[in-house]
Amino acid sequence: MVHQGRVVYLDPVREITCVMYPERVHIVPDMSTLSTEDILSTTLFGKTRRAVLSLLFTHPDESFYLRQIKRVAGSGMGSVQRELKALTEAGIIRGTTRGNLTYYQANPDCPVYAELKGLIVKTAGIGDILRAALAPLSERLQAAFIHGSFARGREHKGSDVDLCVIGSVQFAEVVSAVNTAQQSLGREINPTVYPPEEFHARVATKDHFVSALMKGPKIFLVGDVHELARLAQ
Incomplete structure (x- = not known):
């Protein structure tokens, strides 16, 4: 929908309403459609990353393998794999291989573990x-x-x-x-x-x-x- 020089549409991946300014060639979320928690969470994390972090940081003593995480995240396999790779490389989560599966969990040795866990719990819907x-x-x-x-x-x-x-x-x-x-x-x-x-x-x-x-x-x-x-x- 075009409105006053803006293109308003629903982003099916992040499940949010977005506003596109063609002359600026970038997209920003329409925050008027979101709750306070969703505004913070959407600003800080994309849909898949938000789901992955919510799962792992609300179960810090448990570990999950790829298909379990994918099922909870509700995202494509490739998207979940990219997030797990990026978060592992950043030291935010860690992976442990057991047999043919790699299990992921929140990394308590991450320097900002406590702060990140608190933020995720507060901003998760x-x-x-x-x-x-x-x-x-x-x-x-x-x-x-x-x-x-x-x-x-x-x-x-x-x-x-x-x-x-x-x-x-x-x-x-x-x-x-x-x-x-x-x-x-x-x-x-x-x-x-x-x-x-x-x-x-x-x-x-x-x-x-x-x-x-x-x-x-x-x-x-x-x-x-x-x-x-x-x-x-």
């Missing part, structure tokens, strides 16, 4: 924090998403975070996984957990709650609208 919290379970999850007031953009100070998880996991595992995220966010997280077969059955019987989930807005943490539709069939 709710989606980033929950996505990272669910990462250890991601290979057993088919879909996970935020719904309710946060997904509608109508949350208030006391709002809980409504979370739906579909996969081969137990309710207690999900509660344990999001416990740290709950403390970081200062908000109660209310998970609903369905095995894939139960979710499919509830869709088929037009369960009121599941029908509302399918129709309502969502912020996907694992999977996407296509995966959810597949599970519902």
